[in-house]
Amino acid sequence: MYEYLPLLIVGAIVGVISGIMIFAYATIKDKKESIGFDRKMKDTDLFKRLLAYAKPYWKNFVFVGVVMLVTISYDITSPLIVSSISELIKGPFQLNQLWLRIALYASVLVVSLVGGYLQAITLQKTGQKIISKLREDAFQHIESMSHAQLSKIPVGTLVTRVTNDTNSISMMFTGLLVNLVKNCFVIVGVLVAMLFLNYMLTLMVLCFVPFVALFTVLFRKFSRRAYRREKDATTAVNTYLSENLSGMKIIQVFNQEDRKLQDFEERNTRLYNASKQQIFVFSIFRPIVYMLYIACVMCLFCLGSMSYIKPIEFLGQTVNSEVLIAFYMYINKFFNPIQGLAEQFHRLQSAFASAEKIFTIMDMKPDVVDTEGAIELETVKGEIEFKNVWFAYNEGEWVLKDVSFHIKPNETVAFVGATGSGKTTILSLLCRNYDIQKGEILLDGVNIKNIKISNLRKHFGQMLQDVFLFAGTIRSNIVLRDEFSDEEIMRVCKYVNADKFISKMALGLDEEVRERGNNFSAGQRQLLSFARTIIHKPEVMILDEATANIDTETEILIQDSLEKMMNIGTMIIVAHRLSTVQHADKIVVIHKGEVVEMGNHDELLKKQGRYHELYMLQYSKQQLQQQD
Numbered sequence: 001m002y003e004y005l006p007l008l009i010v011g012a013i014v015g016v017i018s019g020i021m022i023f024a025y026a027t028i029k030d031k032k033e034s035i036g037f038d039r040k041m042k043d044t045d046l047f048k049r050l051l052a053y054a055k056p057y058w059k060n061f062v063f064v065g066v067v068m069l070v071t072i073s074y075d076i077t078s079p080l081i082v083s084s085i086s087e088l089i090k091g092p093f094q095l096n097q098l099w100l101r102i103a104l105y106a107s108v109l110v111v112s113l114v115g116g117y118l119q120a121i122t123l124q125k126t127g128q129k130i131i132s133k134l135r136e137d138a139f140q141h142i143e144s145m146s147h148a149q150l151s152k153i154p155v156g157t158l159v160t161r162v163t164n165d166t167n168s169i170s171m172m173f174t175g176l177l178v179n180l181v182k183n184c185f186v187i188v189g190v191l192v193a194m195l196f197l198n199y200m201l202t203l204m205v206l207c208f209v210p211f212v213a214l215f216t217v218l219f220r221k222f223s224r225r226a227y228r229r230e231k232d233a234t235t236a237v238n239t240y241l242s243e244n245l246s247g248m249k250i251i252q253v254f255n256q257e258d259r260k261l262q263d264f265e266e267r268n269t270r271l272y273n274a275s276k277q278q279i280f281v282f283s284i285f286r287p288i289v290y291m292l293y294i295a296c297v298m299c300l301f302c303l304g305s306m307s308y309i310k311p312i313e314f315l316g317q318t319v320n321s322e323v324l325i326a327f328y329m330y331i332n333k334f335f336n337p338i339q340g341l342a343e344q345f346h347r348l349q350s351a352f353a354s355a356e357k358i359f360t361i362m363d364m365k366p367d368v369v370d371t372e373g374a375i376e377l378e379t380v381k382g383e384i385e386f387k388n389v390w391f392a393y394n395e396g397e398w399v400l401k402d403v404s405f406h407i408k409p410n411e412t413v414a415f416v417g418a419t420g421s422g423k424t425t426i427l428s429l430l431c432r433n434y435d436i437q438k439g440e441i442l443l444d445g446v447n448i449k450n451i452k453i454s455n456l457r458k459h460f461g462q463m464l465q466d467v468f469l470f471a472g473t474i475r476s477n478i479v480l481r482d483e484f485s486d487e488e489i490m491r492v493c494k495y496v497n498a499d500k501f502i503s504k505m506a507l508g509l510d511e512e513v514r515e516r517g518n519n520f521s522a523g524q525r526q527l528l529s530f531a532r533t534i535i536h537k538p539e540v541m542i543l544d545e546a547t548a549n550i551d552t553e554t555e556i557l558i559q560d561s562l563e564k565m566m567n568i569g570t571m572i573i574v575a576h577r578l579s580t581v582q583h584a585d586k587i588v589v590i591h592k593g594e595v596v597e598m599g600n601h602d603e604l605l606k607k608q609g610r611y612h613e614l615y616m617l618q619y620s621k622q623q624l625q626q627q628d
Contacts, residue, residue, distance in 0.1 A: 040360075041356045041359065043352055046352050046355045046359070047352075049355070049359060050351075053130045053133055054126075054130055054173060057129065060122055061126070063122060064122050064123060067118050067119045068115070068178060068182050068185070069185070070111060070112070070115045071111075071112045071115040071116050071119065071182070072182065072185055072186055072189060073111070073112065074108045074109055074112035075190065076189045077108055078108060078109075079193070079325075079326045079327075079329035079330050081104055081105045082105070082329060083322040083323070084101055084322075123175050123178060126173065126174075127170055127174035127175075128170065128174070130173050131166050131167075131169060131173065134169065135162055137362065138161060138166070138358055138362060141361065144366045144369075145366050145367075146366055146367040146434065147428065147433040148393065148434060149364060149366070149367055153361075154239040154242065154243065155239075155242045155243070156235070156238040156239030156241060156243065157235055157238070157239050158361070159238060159242060160234065160235045160238045161357055161358050161361050164234060164354070165231075165357050166358065168350045168351055168353075168354035169351045169354050169355055169358070171347050172348065172351040176347050179340065179344055180344050182337075183337035183338075183340050183344070184337075186333065187334060187337050190330050190333050190334045191205075191206075191334070193330060194330050197323050197326055198323050200319070201300060201323070201327050204296075204299055204300070204303060205327075205334065212289065215289065216338075219285040222281045222285075223282070223285075223349045224349050224353070226274070226277045228353055229277065229278075230271070230277075230278050231350075231353045231354065231357060232274075233267070233270045236267050236270065237264075240263070240264060241264075289338055290335075290339065292335065293331065293332070293335035293339075296331050297328065300324070300328060300331060304319055304324045368432055368433070368435050368453065369453075370452050370453055371449050371450060373450070374450055374451060374452045375451060375452065376451070376452050376455040377451060377456075377459065380539040381444050381539070382411075382444075382570030383406075383407065383408060383409050383443070383445065383570075384406075384407040384430065384442065384443055384540070384570065384572075385406045385440075385441070385442040385445075386404050386405050386406075386439070386440075386441055387439050387441075387442065388402050389404070390402060390403075390436065390437050390439055391425060391429060391434065391436045392437060398593060399425050400422050400425060400426065400594075401592075401594050403590075403593070404595065405598065407572070407586070409569075409570060410570055411571075411586065412572075412573065412584045412586075413570075413571070413572055413573070413584060413585065413586045413587070414573040414575065414581030414584040414587045414588070415588050416576075416578065416589055416590070416611065416614060417589055417590035417591055418591070422592075422593045423544075423574045423590055424544055427462075427542050427572065427574060430460065430540075430542070430572070431457050431460050432448055432453055432456060432457075435449070443456070459538055459539045459540055460538055460540050461538030461540070462533065462541075462544070463526070463529050463530055463541070463543045463544070464544050465544055467526055467529040468516065468517075469516060469520070470513070471514060471515050473507075473511060474502060474508075474510070474513060474528065475489065475509040476513075477528055478492070478509075478528060478532045478535060479532075479535065484535060488535065489509060489531075490502075492534050495534060496530035496531050496534060537568075538569065539569045540571075541568065541570070541571045541572070542571075542572050543571070543573045543574065543575070544574045545575060545576065577618070578614060578615050578618055579618075582601045583601075584600070584601070586598065586599065587600060587604055587611065589604065589609075589610050589611045596609070597610055
């Protein structure tokens, strides 16, 4: 009985550790939902969707599979070659036989190394193509989302989905899946080889398999929880950075650096703790698997020693030194893939956690889409009509109430009213940035819902108060990747008086535009916006507070440009400065989401209604400013 005491001690230790792991899992099992333990999408569903991106490259994966089988030959045959060398040394020694075995071992090793290189190169190229496609699909889907949907998701979150999360998935295709399959084949191949050598020692090794499976299942659960927390913390940090780096000037103006640093430290600490927990989970699992490996080796040496002292026969097989050497190497090759599976499961959970977040965004159906049978308009006269339009951003909170008006082709119409009255909303509805709840909006007599969105927006040119310029050059911001000659560009710039400041630039049209155009004044950015709109020759032009941030001198420069643009096509203007809209053909007064007055400047002043109140209020304000 005493000779089996070491085996009993090993079994007891493994059993105790298993009990501790099961107890640890049971204590947090009831808290899964509150801590985000489980994902909403199943691993199988995520895997199927990811596999769809790999399908076009199935030939590459077949090639990798063949190469993988070749590389496995080293893991399976090398212990047998080494054991045969041991047997050769014990018997009548023949040098030529030794050289033959060494050459065979070296050949198998070289083939394995070359196969591993080909496998890595093929997987890297294929994986990057797959991830590029996934990244493009994610970005394209974000482009199709409505303004309402985009306003609900922080920019930092979207950036994380397209960059960090796709990078996490790239590991899955550049080696993770293949290595998982390879390790499974190695484990099976090693087990078959061990059965061929000795049944008793193979059964001894198999006694540890249930514990390996148990620890792997537990690790999968713990790592999923840890990875979800880390991904959420990373998203929170990226979102915070995206917002606050963009608003750093405001932070500095109001001396809020310390408070913002404290807020960032809180989010950074959460990310640190989440990453630490993730590392902790991994640092527990791999040593446990290594402990099982050491326990298995100890049992092998114990049984081998016992068999040397007193030969043990099992199903006609005995344990000799050659078998012992081969099994020692096989046990190492059996547990190494299992230890590799720990890291691969670790990364697989990261890939699945990232995939879930990407597909959650991609599963958001756009609120504004083309209706079935939507048409394209080649030309547009610019006739616009609102018929009893009702609209609300939030259900029940009506922003527009039964709004109706008609705009004739080439007519200039201005919308005026207090802040929040619904003026800008009307412009957003024209371009189908949002869809109305009730009523109709017609363009040349066609309901805009029956026009393809891309075609509809092509006929509108928008000049907004908050001008967005992209990093690049003046030229690229005006043409927006379309082809225009320098003569056409400068002609348009002269049309809107932007040529005056462009000609003073050292590089002219090739002058650098930094992020968001922060190296240009508000007036210069607005003039570039005018040029960008005019060069694309829209049939309907929209000016939403386009002169609000422009100084008086710059406003004078563009007044004649506005008069010229009135002759290009239909123009819709929203402005707080009533001096900007006095020459409009029609002025629509909006109050609390309703049309209360309509007419030209003189007609509305004679009515002495809401427009008259606004005009007199601004006139009195100007008089006070002049007195100051």
